[in-house]
Amino acid sequence: MPAPILAIEDTLSLQMIYQTVLGNAGHRVITAETAADGLKQFHKIKPCVVLLDLSLPDRDGLALMTDCLTERPDTCFIVITANGSINRAVQAMRAGAYEFLVKPFDEQRLLAAVKNAQSDIMRARALKSGEIKHPPIKEFIGSSPAMRDVYSKIRSVSQSMATVFISGESGTGKELCAQAVHDQSNRANGPFVPLNCGAIPQDLLESEVFGHLKGSFTGAITDKPGAAAVADGGTLFLDEICEMDLNLQTKLLRFIQTSTIRPVGSTTARKVNVRILCATNRDPIEEVRRGRFRQDLFYRLHVVPIHLPPLHERGDDVLELAEAALRRFSQEEGRNFTALSDDVKQIFLSHHWPGNVRQLLNVLRNVVVLNDGPLVTKSMLPMDMHHPTPPPATQTATAPAPAEATTGTLIGRTLAEIEEIVIEETIARHGGSVPRAAHVLDVSPSTIYRKRASWKKRERSS
């Protein structure tokens, strides 16, 4: 029999509601009114799932959760907080909460959160014990526990209509994941339409998503269907969704709520049947907290989250990926590489890979093009990989500590030159990722893409 759910809530009527609703759904629930009582019950019943109100009379709920997770890190804490306390929700998630629910009470969300938590716990246990095996999905390579968990989620979610929110650092395979969800779904025969919200200028993004009529704005020389219309009957994948401006977020929310689209310049709406997947390499909760992403849209989109782990957390997958890439690139480039040397394997296993899989593929392509086999040796790798890289302080949207000012090298240059130096240096510091650099520089990625395009054009013409 599974352990009961522990509900730590000091307001008696709310406590009763949680207990009754969960009890009617077949769960056993033990309640506690204070942090002290909650901790006692936590030790006694060893729950897998805990509902926790962050505001308790005798202690901060977050501090209680931290203590409990130190003892039993596998416990799923579902944190409940009042509307408007998004800061607290952010803190709770960063401290290890499994999910957060915003008061007031929503029966369906509560039951779904508990069910997801229990399923994830059972799946994690079964994977750990080897009871179930999840072979990689065809688009992916890698058999680490972290990725098996991802494959399992992809299989579970693909058959439903639920919106999937894919998160992960740049280069971890978010579009691959979206493609996999589509391919495993009953919409696999329909269109899969990806749209990178960060690569398109904001003033054109509405037209890209919803389409436009001829003449609706300067440059609209013909009618154009948007990505949502093209994806009718299939899947629309919105990559870098946190780059979308607030105005368009409002229209996207309306689209999700009504399944209707209205192209720019049109007065009539049209219904479409589209499943939405989205992705970001930012911290979406932080974006909501900063007011850059609508909270209601986040809740609509964040129904089934799938997080892709960074490459350095995937253990031996880096070698599986490297060997597969080596075979493919060798064939494409007509080389005869067959294996990685032992010291290259050690370097790959210990390297931090800030650019993740994309960076790994770039390194291997470079090796194959510039050298000959059969063995990849240390001398073929880029110089900066010869020494271990210290991991950055955080992996999320928090920017790295600013470098010491090197104004000496900038004085005497034009502002345009200084801008180019700072932008390129920032991109290099973030593993070649333009979206991450854009986030640090607090501009949209499309701004950086445009600037780089204009620099290239200037170089060609000079």
Add this chain to the structure above:
Amino acid sequence: MMQTDLPPRPGAPGAAVDTAVFERLLAAVGPAAQPELLRRLRDDFQSHGADLPLHPAKADLTQVRKLSHVAVALAGVVGAARLQMAATALHDAAEHGDLDKARQLCPAVQEQSTEIIAFLKQQLRARTGAA
């Protein structure tokens, strides 16, 4: 429960409670638990809404913040949208140490909580004959 004895349902716009939300809550807990839930809600609205200090002092703001935090949740649970908004505003004011604003808002939250308590008592009376 004698359906014919239930009081008229406040469902018109501007009414204290959205009956659709309220009835969904009662349905979620089931008929056996409804009287006990109504009693607990009545008591919680009393202690976290109706008993708010009408004219709080600076030292009361921490308590006002805690009470209004719960009032937000309670109001939302029963479908009292106006009270939920007022309690949210009061919670924000208390959290930011805005004593003047808190003093402006406390009477509204207190008054609306009292209204909800009256509604809950009617519902309880209809279901059990007691308030």
